[in-house]
Amino acid sequence: MHATSVGVLTIGLDAPLVLETAEHGATTTRSAYAPARTPHRVVAPEGRILLLFTDSADAPAGRAAAAMRRLVGPYGLDHRRERELIAACSHSPDPDVLRFLVGPCVPGTTDRRIRRVVDEIRDDPGRAFRAEETACRLGLSTPHFLRLFAQHTSTTFRRYQQWNRLLQVTRGIAAGHTLTRCAADAGFASQSHLSDTFRRTLGTTATSVLDSRVQFYLDC
CATH class of the missing domain: 1.10.10.60 (Homeodomain-like)
Structure with a gap:
């Protein structure tokens, strides 16, 4: 178990992964989002995974969090553009494409x-x-x-x-x-x-x- 300082979107590029949390046990999915400071563990039985760390200082409401299809407690599952994100990593990922696919910038102004x-x-x-x-x-x-x-x-x-x-x-x-x-x-x-x-x-x-x-x- 670990807890990232910022939010992280994890995607199984070649196969599903397992998100483990103390409160909700193990959930098999292809993509999972963990907000900052939420303990979790990701198990990838096979293949590559992509971890996209999101700095909420640039998007206060959370771009990746808003793009998840369902929630299990504070954790998001099944990104709406999961297939496109996987396809974008078939070769060398383009950072601009990934940034666009993660989700729209949610309105919000940092003090x-x-x-x-x-x-x-x-x-x-x-x-x-x-x-x-x-x-x-x-x-x-x-x-x-x-x-x-x-x-x-x-x-x-x-x-x-x-x-x-x-x-x-x-x-x-x-x-x-x-x-x-x-x-x-x-x-x-x-x-x-x-x-x-x-x-x-x-x-x-x-x-x-x-x-x-x-x-x-x-x-x-």
């Missing part, structure tokens, strides 16, 4: 103060942003800032920073850097800190990813 903080975190993922200092800089109380941030991003201030650090690690892995360098560049205290965070967030180890045939498509 300009939260938007500013989001951009700062993305621009400097290795920096440790403190809630108290950030709230003070925005002229907000810390509890109000944290509630506002969660409202507009569907995740917590800490987990959003964590997610952007992992994205920085992914960029480093894609560039061929060692895990030690990736951890340092992304602001992790150590490689073991990175490994623990990676496993809790993605359900596997960074070493396993490095040893696999996984392909990354960033800024999709």
Whole structure:
């Protein structure tokens, strides 16, 4: 079981997959959506899977969530454009096509103060942003800032920073850097800190990813 910092749409490209949750057991499907911070496990008995991570700071209401045909608790099943998404990955996926197929941009405006903080975190993922200092800089109380941030991003201030650090690690892995360098560049205290965070967030180890045939498509 793991819980991603942002929402994730998982699709079995070659065969159905199994979504496992503590509350609802195992469900066989071809596509499943898990909102941010919801514990789940995906089992793919065979073939490839596609994981599309959705940053709710760019679409507050959740593009992928709105495109699922049915719900089991907070989890979505059977994406409306599942077949097209699978077909789009038959060769080398086009990020623009995937972005279009995931779902329409749901109307919503991120608070300009939260938007500013989001951009700062993305621009400097290795920096440790403190809630108290950030709230003070925005002229907000810390509890109000944290509630506002969660409202507009569907995740917590800490987990959003964590997610952007992992994205920085992914960029480093894609560039061929060692895990030690990736951890340092992304602001992790150590490689073991990175490994623990990676496993809790993605359900596997960074070493396993490095040893696999996984392909990354960033800024999709």
